[in-house]
Amino acid sequence: SGEVELRNVGFHYPSRADVRVLNDVSFIAKPGERIALVGPSGAGKSTVFSLLLGFYQAQQGDIFFDGKSFKDLSLADTRSSMGLVPQEVLLFGGSILENIGYGRPGASKEEIITAAKQANAHEFIANFPEAYETTVGPRGIKLSGGQRQRIAIARAILANPKILLLDEATSALDTASEKLVQEALSHLMHGRTSLIIAHRLSTVRDADRILVLQNGHIVESGTHDELMLRD
Numbered sequence: 001s002g003e004v005e006l007r008n009v010g011f012h013y014p015s016r017a018d019v020r021v022l023n024d025v026s027f028i029a030k031p032g033e034r035i036a037l038v039g040p041s042g043a044g045k046s047t048v049f050s051l052l053l054g055f056y057q058a059q060q061g062d063i064f065f066d067g068k069s070f071k072d073l074s075l076a077d078t079r080s081s082m083g084l085v086p087q088e089v090l091l092f093g094g095s096i097l098e099n100i101g102y103g104r105p106g107a108s109k110e111e112i113i114t115a116a117k118q119a120n121a122h123e124f125i126a127n128f129p130e131a132y133e134t135t136v137g138p139r140g141i142k143l144s145g146g147q148r149q150r151i152a153i154a155r156a157i158l159a160n161p162k163i164l165l166l167d168e169a170t171s172a173l174d175t176a177s178e179k180l181v182q183e184a185l186s187h188l189m190h191g192r193t194s195l196i197i198a199h200r201l202s203t204v205r206d207a208d209r210i211l212v213l214q215n216g217h218i219v220e221s222g223t224h225d226e227l228m229l230r231d
């Protein structure tokens with residue numbers, strides 16, 4: 001399981017009925033496939049994620065999860081199947097261990113530590129994020145973009161979703177940090193259907209398929225090599 005299909009999806013934000021943000025968008029991500037979404041800012045990539053997360057409903061077409069229409073699934077069902085790793089990782093109050101624990105309420109400390117290790121995030125789990133340091137706990141630490149991503153990846157590993165929605169960071173990471181994030185991601189993505197908003201060529205090269213979005217339309221799709229040959 002873990003198949004997602006968008007079938008002829010058309011969408012406009014309720015506040016802006018005149019702007020068609022997605023137009024006749026169709027694709028299938030088979031279980032375990034990695035599909036990259038690329039295209040200019042404003043093309044509609046994040047909106048695809050918002051629909052999959054159930055933040056909005058498409059006015060045209062339908063979305064299917066393992067063959068079932070979103071119209072017949074509860075928001076709780078679809079949400080618990082989707083794991084989002086956002087571009088900007090939000091950290092909450094509490095230690096980093098607790099932050100990772102939000103991925104699956106009720107998880108044991110051992111389970112959280114295992115997920116943290118798999119995401120290369122375990123050295124700093126006892127610390128607090130800087131903004132949330134307390135007078136009683138350890139001092140808060142400043143976290144790099146890569147460290148925050150690894151925390152979000154650990155959270156997602158713990159949540160164990162069928163479908164991953166990854167919004168790649170736009171800002172470049174240094175080589176060492178990049179390697180740690182890549183290792184964490186390969187752990188997370190292993191065997192899972194992944195939709196990736198890609199800003200980097202390296203991700204696109206690994207994808208089973210690349211969908212090029214422009215003005216809410218899929219204008220091209222294929223593997224990295226296929227798209228290169230066409231241009």
Ligand code: ADP
Pocket residue numbers: 041042046
């Ligand atoms: P990006 O270019 O990385 O997609 P944006 O700056 O376009 O980011 O969007 C950032 C956030 O603002 C997103 O959560 C998006 O949903 C929201 N947003 C973008 N455009 C509008 C808009 N016209 N009205 C309201 N919210 C918007």
Ligand code: ADP
Pocket residue numbers: 013015016021039040041042043044045046047048
């Ligand atoms: P991308 O992720 O490819 O940069 P988005 O999906 O964020 O594109 O945005 C697609 C279009 O929808 C843009 O024109 C953007 O301004 C608009 N948009 C995004 N979020 C909102 C929102 N919450 N309300 C109204 N318009 C939005």
